[in-house]
Amino acid sequence: MSRKLVLRVAAIAAASALVLVGAANSASAHVTVSSPDAKPGGYAKLVFRVPTESDTASTTKLVVSLPKDHPFAHVGAQVKDGWKVVKTTEKLPAPVKVGDVTLSQAITTVTWTAEAGGVPADDFDEFALSVGRLPEGVDSLSFPAEQTYSDGEVVKWSQLAADGSEPEHPAPTLKLAAASATPVAASTDSAADGGADTTARLLGGAGLLLGLLGLALALRRPKPTAAATPAAPGRADGPAGEKL
Template sequence: MVRTGIRLSAVAVLAGVGVLALAGPAAAHVEVEADKDTAGATDVTLSFSGEAESTSAGIKSERVVLPDGIAPADVTLVKAPSGWKFDTTADGFTVSGKALKTGADAEWQVRIAKLPDGETRLSFKTLETYGDGEVSRWIEVQREGADEPDNPAPLVTLKPGPEPSPTTVAPTSVAPSSPAATSAVPTVSASAAVVAEPAADDTGGKAVWIWVIGGAVLLAAGGAFFALTRRNRPDPTS
């Protein structure tokens, strides 16, 4: 009975060791933390940590896919392992260089110009490559309220930011006229506003001058006739 108990204990210990050995690689993650925890924050530093899981090679690169709302051009390197360089890609960035010592974690920091507004969960899918070519894919998005997936993508949880101010539209200075008001007011053109006055009728004045001139002519003719007849009449004293 004693030997049986010893054998069962040994089996249990070995089984436990085996479970831990299997769980070891799965426990390795790439994690990320932000120094500002509000959506829409600016000049945010993200600190990444890639846990080494290989026993035969060191990490040589970390490729990060950015979430929607963050452009690669808005990311700059703050810190990386000695000798590593920073490169932007079409959908994110990469930090890479000489493979680290086997078992050494990869740590790097980048600065984000602005976090997306209205987003409280940002996943940074990461591909971790080792010196022997092995790739660990930490790309499964962690859903809120769900169990953690086997290969979770690094996640930043944020608090909601302030609501954006509503855009106000300045009222127009002149309100449009209603159809009824427009039809009630006649339209007067500039040419119609100037009305020529009729010319004064001077017919009566012309008639008066005709009579005056005619009378003067008759008087002059009568005087001349009288003088002529008087001259031709014989002088009674002669």
């Protein structure tokens, strides 16, 4: 393989690695929801992971909307140092029976507002809720969220997936495991994102390493040397310089 071709292959491998790492960072930048104990009919802890995508601004406010068609009889919000939390109650369009109670009103939004600082640029934080009971006969629940930055930008994470493709700003969605005799932790979009993120980073690192190795081999390849001039016919020397 020529040196020029090796250099070209190395450059392509390195560029591919950077693309994969960039895609991984993009995939992990969504606001997501996960739960260690969610199952239909039970109570659960919901954890909202909120990354700050901006390089210059911080996240100063998070508003999480709860499902009105499947309201919760109980909503407890995590108390965080440096953040003010407010729960908003609304009247439901029609009474909904949840377990042994019938709700005519329910908590529909929870808002965390930073009192100072917020989530710094390129960092993330987690905000938790304790809710129940979770509905039965439902595969997943969506929690549209609104993220506000210190520079005034507002990002609405409210789009639902269609045709199997992920939208630009997907709503945090919790997938509920089927009820069974053995408790099963809920599977979430954030877990899938984490797996895809790890895979992309591994592939990107491997590609970058191959590119650097190829570049190193190309640079270390010795330059061709001039061939030795063959001795004239019949002029071979014997031992001790004697002519044969």
